[in-house]
Amino acid sequence: MSTPAVWRLALRRAIHGFVRHRGIDAAAALTFFSLLVLLPGALAVVSVFAIFDDRDRAVDDLVAILDVVLPDQAARDLEGVLRELLSLGNPYLALAIALVLVLWTASGYATAFGRAVNAIYEVEEGRPFWAFRGRMLVVALVLTLLGAILITVLFGPGDLPLWAILRWPVLLAFAVLFVAVLYAYTPNVIRPHLRWVSVGSSVAILIWIVATAGFALYVRLVDHGAIYGSLGGVIVGLLWLYLTNAALIAGVELDAEFTRVKQLASGEDVARTLNLPVRDSRRIRMLGRQRRADIAAARELQEDAE
Incomplete structure (x- = not known):
């Protein structure tokens, strides 16, 4: 089979698989878990600023960073919340709690992602x-x-001209x-033959870059603050997280289909x-035993009723 034919088959099956495996629903569930990570993550960042930086200047720095990624006025709307968080009496304790959370x-996000991938590979x-x-x-x-490294590279100081150029390949890596x-x-x-850079992961990152660029243009053109008020920044963030997770799920679908093509060949x-080995089957066997016991109990009840 020629390379174009392989790509056409893999792409077609990946699109069909995204629909069949409810990729839209999986991306929505992952967005929820992403949001759960962001809340303690924000507390951790604020706690670090409270420990290592002047608190008044820390608010200005955080607002300047948020102003880059959020629509107009959304960062300013969060300024009061940031000042309140930075007034924590014990930022060390807050940081410890935030890191645990x-x-x-x-881990909840990783768990949900693993289940979504299991559905794509059609394994229990x-x-x-x-x-x-x-x-x-x-x-x-x-x-x-x-x-943490990605955030540091993305929002860290870019005053050095060389670093301003090198940060992008480092960020991509x-x-x-x-x-x-x-x-x-x-x-x-x-x-099999685990590779750090796969077709699916590369396409997922490419889709994410294109979607992020298009979404940034959309945010510039649409005044979410006028439509949703102070919730505009939150809604924009959720939409961006949704696009990110949808791209990740699409990449898994493509990886699965390229694995299928190789096995077919x-x-x-x-x-x-697909014919892939599983890491563990203990839970599958346990659920099987439970199901057989439930069926046996149901049949016994039916026989008693007769």
Whole structure:
């Protein structure tokens, strides 16, 4: 099969899979979990500013950063909230609590993402809760560190002309690593020949860049503050998070279909389901035993009624 034919088949099946696996619903659920991460994340950032920076200047710095990514006046609307948060009596305690909450909510996001990927690869989640959530806590720690680096690179000082240029390839490299960790370590499948840069992750990042640019233009043209008032910034943020998660789900679909194409080329019968090993099947066996016990109890009740 020629390369254009392979791409056409993979793209067509990925689009169909996005619809069949309810990618829109998965992106909406992931947006909710993303929002849960942002709340303690904001508290952590504010606490760091309160510890290491002059508090009045910290508010000005944070508002200046938010003014870059939020619509007009949205950052100013948050200025009072930021001043109140920066007046924390014990910022060290606030930072500790915020970091614990970030890890727990980020592990919730990783858990939800893993289930979405399982649906795409059409496998059951076989890891027991303690093993699954424990693994997701480790993944969350890695993602939190990568996210902190991404934020630092993106919003850090760009006064040096050389760094102003180099920050973008550095940002792209860490974004690729962030997506690769999500794709590789959250689902219950083991990808053969794991690659940090896959077709799906590359397309997902490209879709995200294009969608972000288009969304930024949309935000510039539409005055959300006049329509939604002080909630305009929140709504814009949620829409951007939704586009981000939809792009990530689309990338997984594409990776799954390119894996299918490779298996088809090797002679495997994977037209319906992929042939990939699972990490764990203990939960699947447990649920199977429970289901058989439920069926047996239902039949016993039916026999007694007769």
